[in-house]
Amino acid sequence: MSKQEPAASSTSVSSPSAASSSAQVTAMNDAGLAEADFARLSDVFARHLSTASGGMAFAVYRGGEPVVRLYGGTTSRCQAGQQPSAAWTPETLAVLFSGTKGLVATVAAILVDQGRLDVRAPVTEYWPEFSAGGKENVRVFHLLSHSVGLPYVDPEPEGEWGFLDNAANATALAAQVPLWIPGEKVAYHASTYGNLMNEVFLRVTGKSAGMLISELLATPLGLDVWLGLPEEQDDRVAATFKADDYAISTFLKDPERRKIVDRMYRAMLLTEKDVFNSVEMRRAEMAGGGAIGSADAMASLYSRIVDPGSGLVSASTLRDATQTWSEGLDTINDRPLRFGLGYELDDPIGTYGPVRPAFGHSGAGGGLHGAWPERGFGFSFLTNEMLAENKDSRVKDLLAVLADIDL
Template identity: 40%
Template sequence: MTIALSGTVAAGLEPVADAFAAAFEGRPAMGGALHVVVDGESVINLWAGTADARTGRAWTERTPSVVFSCTKGLVSILAARLVQEGRLDYQAPVARYWPEFAAAGKDKVTVGQALAHQAGLSAPRIDLTEDDIVDWHRVVAALAAQEPLWPLGSGYAYHALTHGWVAGEIIRRVTGQSVGRYFRDLIASPLGVDAWIGLPDDKADEVAHLQISPPLSALWAEEAAKSAPNWPYKAMTLGKALPADLVSEDGGFNKQRIRAAEIPGAGGITTAEALATIWSATVVPTRGVRLIDDATVAQATQTQSEGAPVFGGEPPYSRWGYGFQLDSAARRYLGDGNFGHDGAGGQVGFADPVRRIGFGFVTNWMMGPEDQRATQIIDALRPLV
């Protein structure tokens, strides 16, 4: 059965709509949306499927969803803006802004290293609980006190959740605002988009309900069975705080208590329109807003981390700038110079400075390494723009 799409697509971009429709094949409980902005103007605005399979609620143009690690890209925009304004220096030690971070041998860790997953804090040494992770000060105090998991300068490992707290506390120390408040004031409100780091309670019933595909659950079950310490596994669970899948039927990021907390490594909630509009505003004026200038983009997207991480893993490997995920074999965008971030389960948001594009794809049907949905949509877009 062919999915019924809603929305609009500009003439000549119909193959992208076809690729979006194909993403739903064999996935009757899936919902999702796609938005593409070129030169500050929307050219694709599509949505389809089911926002909540428990009730049959349909996905609409205004349905927001958890975008997981796409949030790291949004937080990296905030950091880049502070660098542009001269308020933050990628080469400065984190401890210049956050003195407590110097503990346990981290006095020389730079802001850039922290953003590029090199700080040695990819997972907490102690087991955190749900009560811990909804308490901002408790988490950042634990990370500030922690000894790194590997020697500084010896490599990197993806800071799946901790990245957001480290970057967010740096931002809080510089601005005096929480990361969610700064995100609202600098990005969401000026652009007029539905996007939050810390979801208001009055929006809780609008958010898509997340579901896990069986292969993704099986993958994390294999990780759970490995001998401890399994730092990549703990990077996702934080010990006892979250399920490895990041969600359960009513827990993890399906729980409003978690969504309401500012968890900037994975807790951003946006529509596809918001994600694409934000990324567009990093490379071209969009709705009267330009978030970071060309020189800052060039600086922030210099490769900092690539290749095999310190705890191993199978290729292909991602490539990182100062918090931004760059085009690589692990995450193909439209070409060299593109930057953004994908998110657990299939979410993707990025910018293309040459084509002047902002892209956003979100879904509540979470898949694992076998997922080709966003890749096929991007492949369909590439020859048309």
């Protein structure tokens, strides 16, 4: 039994909207939603699942307890006419991609509460070597808010799996010259966010991001989430795959900046190598996008972050972490961005649905994990089928229904 196994009082149903056996939905109305509201949410989930080639889960929690949970589809790609693989269940884990960054942001907030990390301090206070390349005035908040100007590693570490080597990447970044004066622009740091914060954590605590996620979040809260997956959990992980028309940076049209994007992503998403299903990635602590977990774990976590009674993050630290530290059009990708201290914040394109304020972090291919603090909800949409952002409405449709439900 997983740590998020359904309670005995949960209701399990199959949506009548499911178009095929692979689209059967296990729906759990844990908080006793009105039947019509529960059906609306289940039907939206089933509608998207009926056109899917994989699986997905959507979980909503409040105060660490489930409100509603939906699971369906398969744990590997299953196209028309193929025999379905294993069904997606509450036990299923999947790669969080950049949803990992929200875990790192939460660790940073806890270290602030513990008095061990000052986000306004110079990075060199913790990591003296980082002063090279004119970075002596860079603050920790520049790393967390994607405004430091180090969106890729130059030179890249050598070796087939060098991009997973945290120490080698941190060494290169410490010597690197930023692309702009830190703080003057914002651009998404897809993988270097993790390299930078992992090194700061090591310097502050002597422990890696993966160790701290286990120590401060997963173990005390009983969450199915890992950065550095143990071998005994491998059988639970859904196989990630890209839709045939999957694309990255769909807001970007400029061919010169596309070259920067290609450099940022080529080792992970623009390669023939099946990186995110590899043992190497599962064991590595890729703090920018390599965590593996369940939808229940992420929804539960965010619901506790915004629960004043949980004691996980203090109210003052959470206010600081979820105020705007950087915003504007991504100087590389042309996508509207708004960041707190490691958390994405609600933005002009409605990434977090129609409710504001909201925060959390999205992941490549469609995953989204976050909270609506004034409603006390934590939510998570997790999938193994990666869709391009401009063609993916799965989680937005679910959040639109959730926003309309009176709870």
